[in-house]
Amino acid sequence: MTDSDNPNRAIAQALNSWRQAGLDQAPKYSPSMEANLGQAEQGAETPSPATEIIQNVETQVPLVTEPVPKTTQPSLITTPNPTNASSSFNMTDNNLIESSDPVEALAMLQKRVAQCRLCKVLPETRTQTVFGVGNPRARLLFLGEAPGADEDAQGIPFVGRSGRLLTDMIEKGMKISRDEVYICNVLRCRPPQNRNPLPEEAAFCRPFMEAQIKIVNPEFICCLGAVAAKNLLQTDTSIGKLRGTIHNWQGYKVVCTYHPSYLLRNPPAKKDAWIDLQLLMRAMGLM
Numbered sequence: 261m262t263d264s265d266n267p268n269r270a271i272a273q274a275l276n277s278w279r280q281a282g283l284d285q286a287p288k289y290s291p292s293m294e295a296n297l298g299q300a301e302q303g304a305e306t307p308s309p310a311t312e313i314i315q316n317v318e319t320q321v322p323l324v325t326e327p328v329p330k331t332t333q334p335s336l337i338t339t340p341n342p343t344n345a346s347s348s349f350n351m352t353d354n355n356l357i358e359s360s361d362p363v364e365a366l367a368m369l370q371k372r373v374a375q376c377r378l379c380k381v382l383p384e385t386r387t388q389t390v391f392g393v394g395n396p397r398a399r400l401l402f403l404g405e406a407p408g409a410d411e412d413a414q415g416i417p418f419v420g421r422s423g424r425l426l427t428d429m430i431e432k433g434m435k436i437s438r439d440e441v442y443i444c445n446v447l448r449c450r451p452p453q454n455r456n457p458l459p460e461e462a463a464f465c466r467p468f469m470e471a472q473i474k475i476v477n478p479e480f481i482c483c484l485g486a487v488a489a490k491n492l493l494q495t496d497t498s499i500g501k502l503r504g505t506i507h508n509w510q511g512y513k514v515v516c517t518y519h520p521s522y523l524l525r526n527p528p529a530k531k532d533a534w535i536d537l538q539l540l541m542r543a544m545g546l547m
C-alpha cells in the first residue's frame with residue numbers, strides 16, 4: 261500500500277506540514293513532506309510556530325467541552341445531535357476548531373480553506389474554493405463529491421444542474437427547505453475536467469470535511485454518490501451495497517444514495533434514490 265492509499269498517513273503528513281508551515285500558509289504537497297514529517301516527529305518536544313498560532317486561535321475562539329446549545333427555533337429539521345454534543349473536537353487534537361458559535365467556527369474554517377494549497381494541482385486550476393452552504397445548525401447534512409464548473413464559478417456547492425435536482429429532492433421529495441440543511445463536499449476545490457478526487461486529495465481535504473461535519477453537528481448525513489460514501493465511511497463497498505442501511509460514522513447516522521449527476525445520466529435510478537430518501541425521512545420522523 262502506498263501513502264496515497266493510506267488516508268491516515270496522508271492526513272498525518274498534511275497536519276504536520278500545516279504545523280510546520282504555520283496553518284495559514286500551508287505548503288503545496290511535495291515529496292519533501294515525507295522528510296518533514298520525520299523531522300516533526302523527532303522534534304515533537306519543541307513547540308512549533310504553528311502551535312503558537314493554534315494557541316492564538318484558541319484564545320480568540322474558546323473551545324467547548326460542554327454540549328453546544330443550539331439556539332435556533334426548534335423545527336423538524338433543526339435539532340441538536342445529542343450523541344455528538346459532548347464530543348471533544350479542537351485545534352489541538354484535530355487541527356481544527358470547535359467554537360461555541362458554529363457560524364463563527366465555520367467562518368474561521370472557511371477562511372483557512374480559502375488559503376489552502378495542500379493539493380498538488382487543484383490550487384492552480386480552481387477559480388476559488390467551494391466551502392459549504394446552508395444551516396450551520398442543520399439536523400441533516402448532505403455530502404457530495406467535489407465542486408463542478410458551476411460551483412467553481414460561484415463558490416457554492418450544488419448550484420448547477422445536479423444542484424437543481426438536489427434541491428428538488430430536498431424540497432419536492434422531502435418537503436423541507438434547502439436552507440434548512442447543510443451541504444458540502446469531500447473536496448473543496450474542483451478537480452480538472454471533473455475527474456474523481458485522487459486519494460491523496462481526499463485525504464488532504466478530510467480534516468476540513470470532518471471539521472465542517474463536527475461544527476454543524478447534524479444528526480443525519482446523506483452521502484450523495486460513491487465517492488462521498490466511500491470517503492466518509494472509509495470503505496471500498498459499492499454504493500449499491502451501501503444503500504438501504506443506516507450506517508454509523510462517529511455517532512452520526514449515515515444514509516447513502518446516488519449522486520444527482522448520476523441520476524441525471526440515469527433517470528431510472530431516481531426511483532431508487534426516492535427509496536433512499538424515504539428511508540432517511542422515516543429515520544428522521546418526517547413521514
Ligand code: SF4
Binds near residue numbers: 376377448461464
Ligand atoms: S481540495 Fe481541499 S486540501 Fe486540496 S487544495 Fe482544495 S481545500 Fe486544500
